[in-house]
Amino acid sequence: MTDGQQPSAWDGALAGLGARDAVAILCRGLADAVQAAPRPPSRACVRLGNASIEVEWPALAEPAPGAYAPPAQEPAQDTADPATDAAGHTVRAELVGTFYRRPEPGAKPFVEVGDLVEPGQQVAIVEAMKLMNPVTADVGGRVSHVLVDDAQGVEYDQPLIVIDQEADE
Incomplete structure (x- = not known):
């Protein structure tokens, strides 16, 4: 533990569970957070010490050239794909x-x-x-x-x- 980290009630509770159960709880929390999101994150992290779940989503950006982009206010019949x-x-x-x-x-x-x-x-x-x-x-x-x-x-x-x-x- 570094100088900036203080033990928390979570640390005691997680230590009482055992490492395997504590990690399982943290991973379930991470999976729930990712599944509830409208798009997948760019990074996810689970820590056991100080019980942390970190999830990052990339900023929305313009699609790369050649990547799929939804049509901009144009009806579907204007596309070249007959399907x-x-x-x-x-x-x-x-x-x-x-x-x-x-x-x-x-x-x-x-x-x-x-x-x-x-x-x-x-x-x-x-x-x-x-x-x-x-x-x-x-x-x-x-x-x-x-x-x-x-x-x-x-x-x-x-x-x-x-x-x-x-x-x-």
């Missing part, structure tokens, strides 16, 4: 990470083109910092396009899946 020209509701990535169509390797995909989905149904996963974040349909209808390949990196607000709401019979 995104499709009529329907677009399910978008809520965070930066890796897109997975399946719950695990070798398993059947959550949804295929032509499947009917209901609001709240899980349609994919985005992994960020070893956390599996479910991607859910916010409308019901028929999946008309899957715009991202399995295990492909995705950016925040990137279109992932198009759902045709008119085909929800």
